[in-house]
Amino acid sequence: MASEGLILKVDCPDRPGLVAKIASYVSDHSANLVEFNQFTDRVGEKFFARLEIDTSGLDVEDFISGFGSLGRSLEARWHFRKLPYKMRTAVLVTQTDHCLREILWRTELGEMPIEVTSVIGNRADCCGIAERSKLPYHHVEMKEDKEAGFKEIQRLLKEQDVQLVVLARFMQVMPDWLCKEYEGRMINIHHSFLPAFAGANPYRQAYERGVKLIGATCHYVTPDLDAGPIIEQEVARVQHYHGVKDLVRLGRDCERSALAKGIRYHVHDRTILDGNRAIVFPD
Amino acid sequence: MASEGLILKVDCPDRPGLVAKIASYVSDHSANLVEFNQFTDRVGEKFFARLEIDTSGLDVEDFISGFGSLGRSLEARWHFRKLPYKMRTAVLVTQTDHCLREILWRTELGEMPIEVTSVIGNRADCCGIAERSKLPYHHVEMKEDKEAGFKEIQRLLKEQDVQLVVLARFMQVMPDWLCKEYEGRMINIHHSFLPAFAGANPYRQAYERGVKLIGATCHYVTPDLDAGPIIEQEVARVQHYHGVKDLVRLGRDCERSALAKGIRYHVHDRTILDGNRAIVFPD
């Protein structure tokens, strides 16, 4: 990703000449394409594109506002992102910390342009990890009045102006109203190869089914449990001698990898939602 | 696998000294272990072992019959196989031929010690492939009277003294009575990463769910559809631009690979069933 410039995501009904029209808009403004990805869904007759644009010597605001008339004529949805940026991100956890650690590691390394606003947990286990990275940790009690807990989470997310919510092994089912409020902006890691083993204890389910591969799935959260658009999946080979504890151990690496890639694709605007499917232009 | 000798599969309740007792039986008869695999299931308190034994200079019949008193004292199930051997195998097909071709290729190459007794199909599509390999092809009509069709299949299997039935993309649900008759001796390839997408049209299901990995599962057939013990699974990465036809194309390679490995493990006596799980000692 370029250190400065613009990312444009656009999708619209398919029609002839879309690439020419959109690319010409860029070149007519003397801007230059750094990266260009597009996909035409023949079945759904829809067009999806992501453009990374070098805007040196360009009036960016003018460029953005000028796109409106083209966008409207194409009946498009579109979104501009000015580079550089950091996406304000809250990480929700319960007990295990490997996904949280992975996010912090990649953020500190500069792999992902996010600013972790805080870590929110319904147990105290991950508090130390947050503190080591000098991040605020909010403990939200979920034992008795779950609805009050979710309201408190909502309040924190708003207060911190959070743009992305990451459920990093947060072991609570999100209420519908919160899923809808953060639709397309809330990412979960499920510790199975979805749609296999949705719900609780997927590693135990996998052990009992005797599978030879386990997996993890990074997906957008929707009101339907573990059924939102999939961004990334990872698998690992297992054998008969691996007990549930081994699956948990081996699965952690799948979870870390799938979640990190999923977040990366989202914050780099490499995902576009198409109903319950996610278009992903990987890098 | 050695070109001659014995394979012994044995499983029994776990107790101290099992490896010593079984290995001593071999060495006390001046036989030599070529390969030795064992697994102790701590949860189920069961012991599983596979021994490949060099029997040169040995009275094999005496060795086999002598094992009985040890086996009984261990409350074991056991099975001897004399090498070399070829497992009499029937391949059941419907329309697509890639799994059949894979089996024939590996058989001709000597990778798998099987003798294909015949190809049985409920359509004519694979007839030419069978004939090219000079194998009998039996057409069994399944359109109107399915039960009569399955009875005819049963008759052919018995007539040909078949030891292994391979469902190589045979698109018919086997009746319970036939599943039970060939329990542990009938292998299916399902074109999904089970338990995801059991049943019909798994590639379409996978496309609609928007998964990022597709797969294939080789398993023993039981009366529960697509729910028998899994021998091998394979996956392939897919992206948003892969339509159902692409998934079918990419999935074929998963199916071929998983089925070939599953058959190989079975005919080399590398699988032991433990309830609905398969112990597999790969090579």
Place this chain on the structure above:
Amino acid sequence: MASEGLILKVDCPDRPGLVAKIASYVSDHSANLVEFNQFTDRVGEKFFARLEIDTSGLDVEDFISGFGSLGRSLEARWHFRKLPYKMRTAVLVTQTDHCLREILWRTELGEMPIEVTSVIGNRADCCGIAERSKLPYHHVEMKEDKEAGFKEIQRLLKEQDVQLVVLARFMQVMPDWLCKEYEGRMINIHHSFLPAFAGANPYRQAYERGVKLIGATCHYVTPDLDAGPIIEQEVARVQHYHGVKDLVRLGRDCERSALAKGIRYHVHDRTILDGNRAIVFPD
């Protein structure tokens, strides 16, 4: 790939507005993009693109010839392919037949738009496989006078108007003059993960080095042995108990897969050469 239409491959020095210019050429002729892939090499300042174009209602010859002035103004190399087509392909073999079988299988299945003009071998081993598919088999003696053998191969390739030469485990080092004559049109499968274990006996080399992964590499042939542009690579995990014979067995599946994908990408015009690197737009 569309059943009819045009494929355009183009590469040129990078400059602003290339996507707009090329896509506009298409839309100005009322043609429609079915698929569009492009890549800008920032290091080498080069632009590469592949377009799949729906040409219904279009004067194709006019469209092709008209592109010349744009192409020249961009200092581009370009290539048009009219769909449908079948690429005339010769398969060269020595002893092992698994790669040949894979090619024939995928061709018969319609996965690859090639027409195998003949199988050419310096041993008789693969003759039967060719005959089963009713293909001409040419035996070319290479024992004593290798140069004469290569001249005979050249003669056959010309006589059959061959567009693609596939070395499907052909165990002879191609002379420079033949490599140059079929530059970018001759594909080899090497049975190692190049650049590791170039040259002879790669599986033995891999065994002796004690690697934990073996591989296969599909690449364009150049006068430098095993050093041409890589199209595809595949690996398989191995363990200490795998001897050289096991590596050969497990490696066959890598070879088949990498070669099949490499050929597929080439015949679908999904590869563009950039010096010693191959741009590949996979499907």
Place this chain on the structure above:
Amino acid sequence: MASEGLILKVDCPDRPGLVAKIASYVSDHSANLVEFNQFTDRVGEKFFARLEIDTSGLDVEDFISGFGSLGRSLEARWHFRKLPYKMRTAVLVTQTDHCLREILWRTELGEMPIEVTSVIGNRADCCGIAERSKLPYHHVEMKEDKEAGFKEIQRLLKEQDVQLVVLARFMQVMPDWLCKEYEGRMINIHHSFLPAFAGANPYRQAYERGVKLIGATCHYVTPDLDAGPIIEQEVARVQHYHGVKDLVRLGRDCERSALAKGIRYHVHDRTILDGNRAIVFPD
């Protein structure tokens, strides 16, 4: 791995009855096998085994010393490890910290029974990570007098009674005398798929060669640079649009995974050296 008990590693010339003799020694002492792995190298005529033994109700010292006469009669090398234990481990680093972080994370999680005695670096970059985990950090200057630097490292390793040295992206070539002193106890992660791209700048080499898979190799250090016995290798798929920086980014995950597995196998006594090959019994 059991929380208490014994691990026995043994290797000796192959001869009949080895499994029976060794397993009988265990059962004759009323000890119980928790896990048993063995491998017979037919080519080298050598036998290798790893036993995990439940020693409850056993005189462990008596058991260990008593094995001597059996071991000597078999001309064996053998090694006992009493569980639980923590292997005293020094981690050597230069600039990048991802491998160090991975080790610390897995250690804190309890995945690997190691005690990191200190982090030793020839630059200051990783100092903060060490301090966050409350570990001593030793800065060793290597710019001018490298030999003095290595002497200082040797002094630290001895002073801290280090049993395992991990080169976690330590970018200095170890002198022969130090390699020999820690033979079989010094593990390196090389950022390529060895033997491809040994030496400096492997990701640049990989980019220039245009490979389609990159990798990482975890191996024991020997005086021959990047040529010691391989414990584990990992690969990741790359495409033409991945520049050197992308390879570095994607390679980090291979490095972390291969190194973590390599260390795990070593500290769990799951590796046995056989010349330049490593027998590995994975878990």
